[in-house]
Amino acid sequence: MELLMVLLVGILYSAGIFMMLRRSMVKLLLGLLLLGNGANILIFLTGGLTKGKAPLIDERQKTFVDAYADPVPQALILTAIDISFALTSFAIILLKKVYETTGSDDLDSLNIQDLDI
Amino acid sequence: MITNFILAPILAHMVTAILLLFFWQRVKAQKIISIIGNLVAFLLCVRLFYATQQHGYLIVQAGNWEAPFGIIFVSDTFSSIMVLRTAVVSLAVGIYSTAALNLSRIMYGYFFIFHLLVMGLLGAFLTGDLFNLYVWFEVVIISSFVLLTLGGKKMQMEGAIKYVTLNMLASMIFLTAIGILYGITGTLNMADLAVKIDAVENKGLVSVTGLLFFAGFGIKSAVFPLYFWLPSSYHTPPSAIAAIFGGLLTKMGIYALIRMFTLIFQPDEFTKTVFIIVAIMTLVTGALGSINKRSIRRLLSYLIVCHIGYLVAGIGIYTEIALMGVIFYLIHDVIVKSNLLMMTGIIQKIRETIDMTRLGGLYKDYPKLSVVIAVAMFSLVGIPPLSGFWPKIQFFGEALKTGHYILLAAIIFASFVTLFVMAKMWSEVFWKESPKPLTEETDRFVQLPFMEKAALVLPVTFLSFVSLYIGLSAGDIYELAQKTAVELMNPNLYIDAVLNGNYGND
Numbered sequence: 001m002e003l004l005m006v007l008l009v010g011i012l013y014s015a016g017i018f019m020m021l022r023r024s025m026v027k028l029l030l031g032l033l034l035l036g037n038g039a040n041i042l043i044f045l046t047g048g049l050t051k052g053k054a055p056l057i058d059e060r061q062k063t064f065v066d067a068y069a070d071p072v073p074q075a076l077i078l079t080a081i082d083i084s085f086a087l088t089s090f091a092i093i094l095l096k097k098v099y100e101t102t103g104s105d106d107l108d109s110l111n112i113q114d115l116d117i
Numbered sequence: 118m119i120t121n122f123i124l125a126p127i128l129a130h131m132v133t134a135i136l137l138l139f140f141w142q143r144v145k146a147q148k149i150i151s152i153i154g155n156l157v158a159f160l161l162c163v164r165l166f167y168a169t170q171q172h173g174y175l176i177v178q179a180g181n182w183e184a185p186f187g188i189i190f191v192s193d194t195f196s197s198i199m200v201l202r203t204a205v206v207s208l209a210v211g212i213y214s215t216a217a218l219n220l221s222r223i224m225y226g227y228f229f230i231f232h233l234l235v236m237g238l239l240g241a242f243l244t245g246d247l248f249n250l251y252v253w254f255e256v257v258i259i260s261s262f263v264l265l266t267l268g269g270k271k272m273q274m275e276g277a278i279k280y281v282t283l284n285m286l287a288s289m290i291f292l293t294a295i296g297i298l299y300g301i302t303g304t305l306n307m308a309d310l311a312v313k314i315d316a317v318e319n320k321g322l323v324s325v326t327g328l329l330f331f332a333g334f335g336i337k338s339a340v341f342p343l344y345f346w347l348p349s350s351y352h353t354p355p356s357a358i359a360a361i362f363g364g365l366l367t368k369m370g371i372y373a374l375i376r377m378f379t380l381i382f383q384p385d386e387f388t389k390t391v392f393i394i395v396a397i398m399t400l401v402t403g404a405l406g407s408i409n410k411r412s413i414r415r416l417l418s419y420l421i422v423c424h425i426g427y428l429v430a431g432i433g434i435y436t437e438i439a440l441m442g443v444i445f446y447l448i449h450d451v452i453v454k455s456n457l458l459m460m461t462g463i464i465q466k467i468r469e470t471i472d473m474t475r476l477g478g479l480y481k482d483y484p485k486l487s488v489v490i491a492v493a494m495f496s497l498v499g500i501p502p503l504s505g506f507w508p509k510i511q512f513f514g515e516a517l518k519t520g521h522y523i524l525l526a527a528i529i530f531a532s533f534v535t536l537f538v539m540a541k542m543w544s545e546v547f548w549k550e551s552p553k554p555l556t557e558e559t560d561r562f563v564q565l566p567f568m569e570k571a572a573l574v575l576p577v578t579f580l581s582f583v584s585l586y587i588g589l590s591a592g593d594i595y596e597l598a599q600k601t602a603v604e605l606m607n608p609n610l611y612i613d614a615v616l617n618g619n620y621g622n623d
Contacts, residue, residue: 022285025278032285040294071417073299076248083255087285090262093448094281097266098274110275 005045012038022106025095032091036109040077047073123190124201124244126165129158129357130236132418137229144223148215151228158235162204169197173621174614176245184245185309186415186613191615196372199242199372200447205583206455207235207363209576214357216451216565216572217462222267222355230267234260234361234601238350246304247295252335254291258284261366264358278349283346294329295324302311308615309503312609326389327382331374338370341398344422348406351421352414356462358487359414359477363421364455368447371428375443379605380612392433397527402532411544413461413471416439417454417537418597420497427512430524434515440602441515442511445594449496449504449587454491456481463573464546467562473542478551486574487547492581494543496588498536504588507595512577515574519526 012034019031056063078091103107133154140146169175175192187407192200218227244250262284266277301322302313317323317510330558332343339347347367350412351359384392403423410416422447422481431443463486465471467479479489490502499505509532516525564568587594604610611618 020282020353022348027284032282032289035286035289039289039296040367042293043299046296047298052132054431057126070303073296076295076299079248079252083252083288087255087262087288094262094266094274094277097269098278101269101271103276107278110278 002045002050002053009042009045011091012041025099025105025107028107029088029095033084033088036080036088040080040084043073043076043080047076057065063102071101118168118174118175119176120168121166121175121177122165123175123206125478126158126161126204127163127239127243129154130232130239133158133361134229134232134236137226137232138262138373139301140225140573141226144220145228147223151232152215154232155208159204159208162200162239166197166201167193168192169194171447172595174204174611176615178619179623182608185304185306188249189245189306189615190243191611193241193611195372195375196242198448198597198601200239200370200443202451203238203242203365205580207231207361208387209580210357210360210455210459211350212572213360213459213462213576216569217354217357217459217466225267227264227267230260230263231361234264235365238365238369238406242372245307246296247307247310249305251288251291251295254369254373255288255562257366257369258288261362265354265363267358268355270353273353274284276353278422279346280350283343287333290329290336291333294326294333294417297326298327301326306615307376307380308612311612312616315383321541323382324385324387326380327384327388328520330377330382330390331388332562334370334377335395336370338374338428339425340365340395341422341426342400344399344403344425347422348415348418351418352412356458356465360458360462362457363417363458364451367421367425368451371425371447374429375432375440375605378432379440383608384432388539389433389435392429392435392523393524396430396433397427397545398426399423399429400531402529403533408534410538411473413460413464413473413542414475416542417457417461420535420538421536423455427509427528428530430516431512434512434519437599437606438511438558439515440532440605441595441598442508442515445511445599446505446508448594448598449508449584452584452587453497453505455489455492456577456584457497459577460490460493461582463562463577466565466573467560469561473545476546477549478547489574489581491543491547491579492585493577494539496540496584499532502588502591504584504591504600505589507591 007080016031016034016038019027019034027085047070050067053066053068055068055071133150136150137147140150169192177190179188214227215233234257235254237260241250241253241257244253260279265280266273289599293618298310301317301319302310304310304313314323336343340540351362403419407416407419407423411417427441427446431439468476470476496503496505499509512528513525516528601604614621
């Protein structure tokens with residue numbers, strides 16, 4: 001299971017960075033999305049995968065005796081998903097607006113203003 | 118001391134932002150509420166600063182979950198300095214914005230976003246939890262995205278794409294680093310991390326994580342070779358917004374760098390070398406970029422990059438005196454950069470352009486204003502006894518003492534170029550005869566009503582006086598910086614305060 005997740009994280013990161021390096025704005029957006037998901041799964045993975053052990057404590061006991069799933073990474077991921085959702089929706093609107101003002105999907109066409117000093 | 122008061126400045130900005138929502142599209146009400154909110158927050162920040170000076174570490178534990186289990190907020194000397202200068206700049210920029218921005222921006226929520234952004238900055242400076250720091254960073258960048266694109270001109274949109282993409286990428290790198298760090302230590306509390314990171318056996322992974330943090334914060338604070346988004350986006354928004362960005366945003370990355378690399382990752386020789394090389398390249402490339410610029414805003418953008426190099430160099434040298442220099446420079450730089458960017462807005466109002474070749478004769482028309490601007494310009498250069506002089510001496514001395522001769526050369530080069538471009542700007546904008554005959558109609562500044570003129574000039578004068586104060590009473594700031602540097606060099610004080618409850622002089 002771990003190996004599968006490691007491969008998945010690797011694929012998501014590399015695909016994300018590859019997409020970000022393309023010239024098209026839509027691909028840039030997809031790249032950011034993939035990277036975000038890759039980061040989330042990475043947190044999940046490094047937090048340790050534990051199968052079927054809920055982090056609930058027995059009434060009679062004070063501490064955990066058995067291995068249990070760590071709830072913190074899941075809380076982190078939940079927060080990170082919310083944040084990347086907000087950022088992505090902003091980025092989509094921004095890219096749409098840029099497309100409307102420049103009339104082009106090509107990121108290289110945005111560099112004209114850097115030529116004047 | 119455990120006190121809920123730490124949260125007061127953050128809450129003040131949050132309440133102001135919420136109040137502003139009730140007065141949507143009512144320009145006058147927005148302005149008044151914003152100024153009052155800023156004033157209240159400023160007073161609270163001053164109070165927080167003095168409380169931290171008196172009682173040592175101030176701590177609040179959310180929901181009474183004791184550290185390291187709950188999220189905590191910590192105010193030590195370093196945090197409280199950052200909070201205080203943020204308050205000074207946000208007060209000045211807030212007042213300036215009431216007159217400098219056009220009505221449509223204010224109507225569509227400029228002040229609302231402005232207060233959220235300052236709230237995020239204060240939160241980032243005060244938190245003691247790594248993931249919480251990430252969340253505050255996101256609050257800040259999403260607000261900055263909105264501020265940068267508000268208005269939606271073509272140029273702004275183009276700058277925004279680069280800014281948004283690279284900042285989102287930086288957040289992803291930051292998040293990745295947090296994930297790995299949690300995996301190897303099992304905690305997110307910064308003090309607890311500092312303790313547990315020593316016990317990690319896989320030192321290689323620790324170094325890699327450290328460098329991931331460096332890359333993430335490096336993009337945000339615009340160091341070589343990650344700074345390219347800054348000069349191509351900072352000149353696009355109106356000057357009030359650029360003043361917040363230039364003064365406060367990049368310094369947030371530097372704050373996080375100093376915090377991480379003094380508390381959690383004690384830099385080894387390799388990390389120090391990386392910092393020094395990055396600092397040299399940042400100083401040289403930033404300086405070279407600023408030489409040939411004709412637009413004042415672009416010139417200042419490159420100087421922002423260039424001067425980040427001093428700060429990174431100070432962290433790279435990593436001695437007590439070098440860190441003192443960093444703290445001193447942070448205090449001085451924020452005030453001066455914001456001030457200069459606001460002045461650019463006034464110059465634009467007076468002459469309708471910020472192209473240096475088309476400007477001129479400002480000293481003849483506005484002698485008093487020119488003197489105020491000169492104070493800021495020559496503070497930036499560091500002509501003694503103005504404020505930029507003192508930290509630079511410390512950088513020179515430490516680079517020489519520790520034998521970093523190339524770094525010393527780069528620091529001297531960057532200082533020299535700063536002097537050159539500021540002198541050029543002074544002679545081109547203020548002393549030279551105006552290239553084209555002026556008519557009264559082009560000067561929009563003269564036509565403004567008295568209140569608006571005051572709102573433009575007062576904050577600028579205020580910040581100039583603050584930088585004069587920093588320069589002339591350097592002894593006080595020196596002591597403060599020394600106290601901070603001692604605390605930073607002895608992370609055990611911080612750890613002891615957070616985990617064991619020894620708050621220092623209580």
